[in-house]
Amino acid sequence: MTFRHKLLAVFSLTVFLSVAAVAWLVSAMTRRAFDKADNDRTAALVTQFQREFERQGAEVVRRVETVTASDAVTRMATMLNRTSTDSSGYFELAKSLADSYQLDFLEFVDARGNIISSAQWPAKFGYPETAFESLSSSDKQPAFLKQEEVQDSTALGLFAVRASHVGDRPIYVMGGRRLDKNFLSGLVTPSDSRALLYQNRGDRFSSDLLVEPASGNTPLSDPRSVDKFAPIIQAVRQSNQEMAGVIHWSADQADDELFHAVPLRGNGSEHPLLGILLVGNSRRSYVELKRHIRDSALLVGSGGIVLAILLSSWAAARVTRRVEQLALAAQEVTAGNWNARVDASGDDEVAQLAGSFNRMTAELLNQKERLVQTERVAAWRELARRLAHELKNPLFPLQLTVENLLRARQSDSNQFDEVFRESARTLLAEISNLKGIIGRFSEFSRMPQPQLQDVQINDILRAVAQLFRAQLQAPGRPPIACHLDLDDELRTIAADPELVHRALSNLVLNAMDAMPNGGALTLRSDREDGKIIIEVADTGSGLTPEECERIFTPYYTTKQHGTGLGLAIVQSVVSDHGGRISVQSQPGRGTTFVIELPRNPDTLRIVPAASEVSQSNG
Amino acid sequence: MKRFAWPSLVISSLLAAALAAAETRPQYGGTLHVAMRAAPATLDPSDSTQTDSFTRRNLTLLIFETLLTTDSSGRMHPALALSWQAALGNQRWQFRLRRDVKFHDGTALTAEIAAASLRAANPSWKVFAEGDSVVIECETNDPEVPGELALPRNSIVKRNPDGKPSGTGPFHIVDWQPAKKLTLAAEENYWGGRPFLDAIEIEVGKNYHDQSIALELGRADLVEVAPEQVHRASIDGRHVSSSEPMELVALLFARDATTPEEKLLREALALSVERASMRSVLLQGAGQPAPSILPTWMSGYGFVFPAETDLPRARHLRDQVRGVTTWTIAYDSSDPIARLLAERVALNARDAGLSLQPAATPAADVRVVRIPLAAADPWIALANVGPVIGLPAPKINGGSAEDLYSAEQSLLATRRLIPLFHLPATYAAAGTLRNWKPGPDGSWSLADAWLENEKQ
Structure with missing residues (x-):
């Protein structure tokens, strides 16, 4: 990844994170605000329910008081205070008065606590009223919650008790309204809220005990849906405190409802938990608002990111252009173009860096030129020394031979002739030697360009080994073992077989010279990275x-008699093939020359002409 | 002053006496309006698919007649049969028919028609005509054949090709709208003499409340009165008349008790029932607590059966059975007292540790039923209870009260039935309906009733 791309990614990520943070912040604040509004609304609904509860209770009290004061009850109380009158004649009175005064529950209980007449369970006449002992018939006694056993179930109701004191034996009138669908329907709730009632009976949650309004929101017809109330109901039953929880009606979060469960307690010292009011608020508006915020954040974020990418691209291009120029210039320098320069205008750090780079390359170029001059001088000196050395050796015999001839001139002719012939041979031999020396120098200066063809290196290595096999095992000198360690799967390469053969032969000759006491010669081929x-x-x-x-x-x-051109020729051949040669050696442990040649001509063409020689010590 | 006063007093007395005599003199004409709760789908007396009731019997006997009739003491009287005699030790009965009796369509009554009618009503009987007589041959000694023939279901019916039945009774059918309304007209050629009433319009399927309102508004002259309303109706000044307690209210189990444990539970239920409080409160004093199938006035030994609640023993029996069995107790939803009885029985049962769930459903473990006893004759009444409750008729080995008791005891021992009450059939009549009183068995006998002038 380029510096520009990294810079671009950093800019984009920064913008994205900023947008995400803002969206999260807005969402969190919205949720908090919604929760607060939801709590306020629930509290208002609960308060409304309590007011409605009190209003209904007051209405129940009023109706029960009216029933108690009615002529029928007064007449009944009067008659029942007569010892001879039984109560069977009033068996249906509770039912008729309950219908008249619109009470769901109405019972007349005698002074002993036995039911005279019951509207909700007519057949229960004569049975004791179970709650009789705990009931107060005080005129100030407000309405209270009570679970009333009816024929086939138990109902939760809002009750009031009053007494008719006509004679010595009072008649108690216990009336109430059932907390049922109609009662809940009477609660005025916002459109997206509703109130449900759970009648707390038994040890376990039962869907049959959940009462929902007769009209309004979606009815809970599916028992599996009703069962979703079980956890919050159980929690309230265990803690006996108000609880809240979200109920997921479907996979769509917009269908969720937040329910506040408010315990409803009855009278008595233990204040038993008789019911649980479930006030539900739809989460639809909240979820839709949240989705709107999310969509907006996504839209804004996406736009911001696109804009950020564009702006970042522009900014990154401005910032990185000179850095890229520096990088390109550095690559050119690496490739050998020491004349590479970058624009150093400006006064920022990049401009300073560019100026330093320009100065560095200029200094390097100067140093290189100085080094080249120094090496050129050294090479000429070495050449002169070698030439002097090479030429001095044959010149000395020539000088001696000529001096012998001069001295022989003064001798007799026979002796002179013999000396002359001998000197002439010597002179010719030395001159031939001089010509050989000059020829080798001439040959080095005229190294031919490789004629590339498909070559199997293993074949050349075998040929070289075969060529020198006799010399390696020549009698009179310590034997040198020759080993071939060849990669059989080596593919052909593009090379000049004669030049490669010559180079390898020079290396074998050097090796033979390095092992005057015998040893082992190993020729090895291998593949590596093409x-x-x-x-x-x-x-x-x-x-x-x-x-x-x-x-x-x-x-x-x-070597004492070497020209110093053998390895130079080898290096020249390898370099002309686009390869390189290196040497690994330690004194006393032998030497290994390593040649790396490219496999195909395409690689050969793009390799720079100058060879690279790496040298390292084992 | 004295001379003027005495003649005036005498004249006034004479005028009052004359007016009174005029009011009690039978008058022909008028249409009697009757309302009833039962809603029979057919008028065929032998249709056993219809629920038996006093009302249905009375409808039958307005249109059809039996060979014999019984009086309040159970004695047999000639009706369509003038005489009868038994032979072969009560195994062969011969009934000689009354002559000159005609069906409403004008067809003369013959022995063949009568025999065919009886065969249709009693497929197991061997009945055939012999001259002007109908002969019934039994496989065993059966002294109750005359009593059986007095039952309304054995009325003589001539079935016409169009399927409509024709009878010989004092009234013939003018219009019949099943389960809605029946209009009858006096049969001019009735062998017993033309009825006083010109017509009778009977509205069926009317509940007690509607009947009471109809009587109050003058739209009905004769209505039924619910047992629990009898006391109230009397207080309100209605002309209330009741039969003897002829209707058995009982708990009827849908199946036999198959295990000893179930028998114990049923006995516990029987012991837990508070008949006295139910009668005083739910029935408002009407009827009689019934620990037996036959009422005491009929059998004479009803007091032998314990009617009191024995809750400790009921609990003891209940505790002998492990586990909790919940029975459903069903009632006729159109019968208000049946529901209250079922609920009260369930409450009583709960006190004994039993669980009963009242429900107005046809399929139930136990049901509150009303069984109109077939006749005032206890032998015939008991014999007909068995088939009604799904059991064979009890075998009565003799004609003594002990034999009757043994047969009833064996029927009760099946634990299929728990008697609760015996209720009378009670009616309220308008003040203009004269010479009418229900029989001890709840029969109407409207052929002799008449209406005062203002109703004509």
């Missing part, structure tokens, strides 16, 4: 690090 690796290793005396550094320098030799 290249052919050729190794020529000996077990000879080895080279010092200084020798390794200079061993490829023309005319440098470690």
Whole structure:
């Protein structure tokens, strides 16, 4: 990833995170505000229910008082205070008065607590009223919650008790209204709210005990839906405190409802939990608002990101353009173009960096030129030294031979002739030697360009081994074992077989010279990263690090009669094939020359002409 | 002053006596309006698919007649049969028919028609005509054949090709709208003499409340009165008349008790029922608590059966059975007292540790039923209870009260039936309906009733 792309990614990420943070912040604030509004609305609804509860209770009290004061009850109380009158004649009175006064529950109970007449369970006459002992018939006694057993179930109702004191034996009138669908329907709730009632009976949650309004929101016809109330009901039953929870009606969160469960307690010392009021608020408006915020955030975020990418691209391009120029210039320098320069205008850090780069490359170029001049001088000096050395050796015999001829001139002719012939041979031999020396220098200066063709390196290595096999095992000298370690799956490469053969032959000759006491010569081929690796290793005396550094320098030799051109020729051949050669050696442990050649001609063409020589010590 | 006063007093007395005599003199004409709760779908007396009731019997006997009739003491009297005699030890009965009796369509009554009618009503009987007589041959000694023939379901019916039945009774059918209304007209050629009433319009399927209102508004002259309303109706000044307690209210189990445990539970239920409080409150004093199938006035031994509640023993019996069995107790939803009885029985049962769930459903473990006893004759009444409750008729080995008791005891021992009450059939009549009183068995006998002038 480029610096520009990184910069672009950083800018975009920064914008995205900023937008996301803002969206989250807005969402959180919205949720908090909605929760507050929801709590306020629920509290208002609960308060309304309590007011409605009190109003209904007051209405129940009023109706029960009216019934108690009615002529029928007064007449009944009067008659029942007569010892001879039984109560069977009033069996249906509760039912008729309950219908008249619109009470769901109405019972007349005698002074002993036995039911005279019951509207809600007519057949229960004569049975004791179970709640008789805990009831108060005080005129100030408000309405209270009570679970009333009826024929086939138990109902929750709002009750009031009053007494008719006509004679010595009062008649108690217990009336009430059922907390049922109609009661809940009477509660005025907002359009997206509703109130349900759970009648707390038994040990476990039962869907049959949940009462919903007769009209209004979606009825809970599916028992599985009703069962979703079980956790919050159980929680209230266990804690006996108000609880809240969200009920998920479907996979769509908009259908969720937040329910507040308010315990409804009855009279008595223990204040038993008789019912649980469930006030539900639809989460639809909240979810839709949240979705709107999310969609807006996504839209704004997406737009911001696109804008940020565009702006970041522009900004990154401005910032990174000179850095990229620096990088390109550095690559050119790396590639050998030491004349690379960058624009150093401006006064910021990048401009300072560009100026430093320009100065650095200029300094490097100067140093290189100085180094080249120094090396050129050194090379000329070495060449002169070698030439002097090479030429001095044959010149000395020539001088001696000519001096012998001069001295022989003064001798008799026979002796002179013999000396002359002898000197002439010597002169010719030395002159031939001089010509050979000059020829080798001439040959080095005229190294031919490789004629590339498909070459199997293993074949060349085998040919070289075969060529020198006789010399390696020549009698009179310590034997040198020749080993071939070839990669059989080596593919052909584009190379000049004669030049490669010559280079390898030079390396074998060097190896033989390095092993005057015998040893082992190993010729090895291998593959590595699309290249052919050729190794020529000996077990000879080895080279010092200084020798390794200079061993490829023309005319440098470690041998007494060497020209110093053998390895230079090898390096020249390898370089002309786009490869490179290196040497690994330690004194006393032998030397290994490693040649790396590219496999195909395409690679060969793009390789720079200058060869790279890496040298390292084992 | 004295001379003037005495003659005036005498004249006034004579005028009053004359007016009174004029009021009690039978008058022909008028249409009697009757309302009733039962809603029969057919008028065929032998249709056993219809629920038996006093009202249905009375409808039948307005149109059809039996060979014999019984009086309040159970004695047999000639009707369509003038005489009868038994032979072969009560195994062969011969009934000689009254002559010159005609069906409403003008067809003369013959022995063949009468035999065919009886065969249709009693497929197991061997009945055939022999001259002007109908002969019934039984496989065993059966002294109750005359009593059986007095039952309304054994009325002589001539079935016409169009399917409409024709009878020989004092009234013939003018219009019949099943389960809605029946209009009858006096049969001019009735062998017993033309009825006083010209016509009778009977509205069926009317509940007690509607009947009471109809009587109050003058739209009905004769209505039924619910047992619990009898006391109230009397207080309100209605002309209320009741039969003897002829209707058995009972708990009827849908199946036999198959295990000893179930028998214990049923006995516990029977012991837990508070008949006295139910009668005094729910029935407002009407009827009689009934621990037996036959009422005491009929059998004479009803007091032998314990009617009191024995809750400790009921609990003891209940505790002998492990587990809780919940029975459903059903009632006729159109019968208000049946529901209250069912609920009260369920309450009583709960006190004994039993669980009964009242429900107005046809399929139930136990049901509150009303069984109109077939006749005032206890033998015939008991014999007909068995088939009604799904059991074979009890075998009565003799004609003594002990034999009758044994047969009833064996029927009760099945634990299929728990008697609760015996209720009378009670009617309220308008003040203009004269010479009418229901029989001890709840029969109407409207052939002799008449209406005062203002109703004509």
